[in-house]
Amino acid sequence: MQTKVQLDNLNVHFGKTHAVKGVSLEFPANSVTAIIGPSGCGKSTVLRSLNRMHDLVPAARVTGRILLDNDDIYERGVDPVGIRRRIGMVFQKPNPFPAMSIHDNVLAGYKLLGRLNRTTADEIVESSLKRVALWDEVKDRLKTNAMELSGGQQQRLCIARTIAVQPEVILMDEPCSALDPIATLKIEELIDELKEQYTVIIVTHNMQQAARVSDYTAFFYMGEMVECGTTKMIFTTPEQRQTEDYITGRFG
Amino acid sequence: MTFSSPFRSVKNLLMTLLMVAATIAVLTPLGIIFLHILKMGASSLSLDFFTQIPKPTGETGGGMANGLFGSAVMIVMAGCIGLPVGVLGAVYLTEFGGSRRATIIRFSADVLAGIPSIITGMVAYTLLVVPMKGFSALAGAVSLALIMIPIVLRTTEEQLKLVPGTLREASLALGVPLWRTTLKVTLASARTGIITGVLLAIARIAGETAPLLFTALGNQFWSRKLTEPMAALPLQIFNFAIAPYEDWHRLAWAGALVLVGIMFTLNLAARYFGRQKRYS
Ligand SMILES: Nc1ncnc2c1ncn2[C@@H]1O[C@H](COP(=O)(O)OP(=O)(O)OP(=O)(O)O)[C@@H](O)[C@H]1O
Ligand SMILES: [Mg+2]
Numbered sequence: 001m002q003t004k005v006q007l008d009n010l011n012v013h014f015g016k017t018h019a020v021k022g023v024s025l026e027f028p029a030n031s032v033t034a035i036i037g038p039s040g041c042g043k044s045t046v047l048r049s050l051n052r053m054h055d056l057v058p059a060a061r062v063t064g065r066i067l068l069d070n071d072d073i074y075e076r077g078v079d080p081v082g083i084r085r086r087i088g089m090v091f092q093k094p095n096p097f098p099a100m101s102i103h104d105n106v107l108a109g110y111k112l113l114g115r116l117n118r119t120t121a122d123e124i125v126e127s128s129l130k131r132v133a134l135w136d137e138v139k140d141r142l143k144t145n146a147m148e149l150s151g152g153q154q155q156r157l158c159i160a161r162t163i164a165v166q167p168e169v170i171l172m173d174e175p176c177s178a179l180d181p182i183a184t185l186k187i188e189e190l191i192d193e194l195k196e197q198y199t200v201i202i203v204t205h206n207m208q209q210a211a212r213v214s215d216y217t218a219f220f221y222m223g224e225m226v227e228c229g230t231t232k233m234i235f236t237t238p239e240q241r242q243t244e245d246y247i248t249g250r251f252g
Numbered sequence: 253m254t255f256s257s258p259f260r261s262v263k264n265l266l267m268t269l270l271m272v273a274a275t276i277a278v279l280t281p282l283g284i285i286f287l288h289i290l291k292m293g294a295s296s297l298s299l300d301f302f303t304q305i306p307k308p309t310g311e312t313g314g315g316m317a318n319g320l321f322g323s324a325v326m327i328v329m330a331g332c333i334g335l336p337v338g339v340l341g342a343v344y345l346t347e348f349g350g351s352r353r354a355t356i357i358r359f360s361a362d363v364l365a366g367i368p369s370i371i372t373g374m375v376a377y378t379l380l381v382v383p384m385k386g387f388s389a390l391a392g393a394v395s396l397a398l399i400m401i402p403i404v405l406r407t408t409e410e411q412l413k414l415v416p417g418t419l420r421e422a423s424l425a426l427g428v429p430l431w432r433t434t435l436k437v438t439l440a441s442a443r444t445g446i447i448t449g450v451l452l453a454i455a456r457i458a459g460e461t462a463p464l465l466f467t468a469l470g471n472q473f474w475s476r477k478l479t480e481p482m483a484a485l486p487l488q489i490f491n492f493a494i495a496p497y498e499d500w501h502r503l504a505w506a507g508a509l510v511l512v513g514i515m516f517t518l519n520l521a522a523r524y525f526g527r528q529k530r531y532s
Contacts, residue, residue: 051425053421053425056430058351081427081429082427084424084425084426084427085426085427088426089421089425091418091421091422093418095416095418095421095422097422097423097437098441099440099441108423109426109427109428112423112432112433112436112437113432114432161422161426162425
């Protein structure tokens with residue numbers, strides 16, 4: 001088992017708030033790792049440090065190391081833009097670009113960079129939309145506005161947009177929390193397929209979802225990582241009392 | 253039925269009448285101004301107005317072609333200064349600004365917006381006219397730009413704030429650099445709102461007279477040099493209206509009508525852009 005991303009004593013401060021406290025954790029390649037824990041425990045903060053989104057928050061300070069294929073992404077001289085190309089992100093609320101068509105949304109990563117190659121464009125659109133199982137639903141209306149899709153379709157479009165630029169790692173922050181059960185199921189199936197090609201890290205509030213889609217699970221509490229391991233182990237024989245309480249819903 | 257009921261309807265009627273009266277009080281002056289300008293201006297307006305320059309004293313006829321041209325030149329120049337400075341300032345405030353510095357800039361913009369325009373003209377006079385040893389279109393444009401900057405800055409800032417943060421993040425997460433995200437996502441989403449603000453700012457400076465008195469000065473003749481005094485529509489209206497000749501008064505009215513027409517069109521255009529539907 002090869003490690004794709006590794007956190008080494010990661011600390012994140014927002015001004016005086018110590019949001020993530022000395023977390024060390026490994027994310028194995030070509031697998032799905034779920035991050036679970038109660039609200040405010042720092043899940044999103046960990047996820048956003050992985051693609052250097054905190055660079056834009058003046059109050060945020062990230063220390064420690066995050067290794068992507070053994071290279072520290074926070075090392076001096078590393079371009080965050082290059083990191084974000086390799087580590088894509090899907091957000092909680094579907095956020096397609098409202099002024100763009102479905103077609104253009106898939107290609108947004110190329111269009112916004114001004115690096116669109118017209119000969120391969122349609123190919124990229126088709127293969128990306130097929131990967132997220134959206135192609136059949138939209139192939140006849142690729143030129144319509146992306147906002148006309150349903151929430152679940154929009155979220156799959158956002159995933160298509162992310163994989164269109166061929167990242168290595170995909171971060172997902174509660175990608176199904178705005179969706180109904182059927183749309184959720186579709187995304188979960190998709191996540192399962194994505195791991196063949198990508199390393200997936202997903203934050204979720206839904207225990208069943210974590211159990212269904214992930215291979216590994218890490219449990220966070222108050223900014224610390226309490227426990228991590230295979231999903232099976234975390235959900236059946238957790239070592240820590242806190243983990244067990246949280247998973248069984250006995251959390252106080 | 254209670255006794256209060258007749259009083260209630262009386263009160264209701266009274267209040268309604270009061271409000272109707274207030275509405276009329278607001279609309280009447282506007283209507284009077286508009287009708288008066290239309291009546292006085294329309295009869296004096298002719299093709300000559302747009303093609304001729306003012307005739308020497310004593311001769312009848314002539315127009316304000318040089319004033320229209322001068323106004324257009326100075327507005328375009330003011331826009332060339334005011335638009336980038338205002339928009340870039342707003343981008344800095346919303347996208348890059350630390351909170352402390354942003355507060356200072358915002359406050360300065362508000363103060364600048366509140367300064368009477370005659371003082372803006374005096375500033376341009378001291379900074380440009382005195383060192384350049386002469387009145388000039390350039391100085392006029394700068395003084396107009398000073399009026400334009402805070403308006404563009406604040407309206408643009410408001411529009412940029414309306415762009416959801418999730419859109420910026422979506423773009424950044426795709427590996428698009430911040431400056432490109434700002435240009436292609438943030439500014440592009442706020443485009444119609446920014447255009448509205450700019451049109452309103454142009455409408456505002458198109459009618460400014462005071463700052464031009466010390467800067468562009470005005471010119472009876474054609475002038476195409478930016479370093480020389482240049483005519484402007486509001487200046488010509490002012491000069492002609494206070495002159496003791498009946499014929500010049502008529503020209504002033506025609507100028508007023510044209511100016512009001514320009515402002516009216518700009519405001520309509522601003523409304524049109526402001527109303528364009530967009531998904532958020
Ligand atoms: N931009 C920010 N500025 C200041 N504090 C922040 C910021 N983002 C997060 N925090 C703080 O960091 C802590 C962790 O927040 P985070 O969003 O990571 O929690 P979470 O586990 O994702 O919660 P949820 O499940 O509700 O999404 C919280 O105390 C929060 O207030
Ligand atoms: Mg969160």
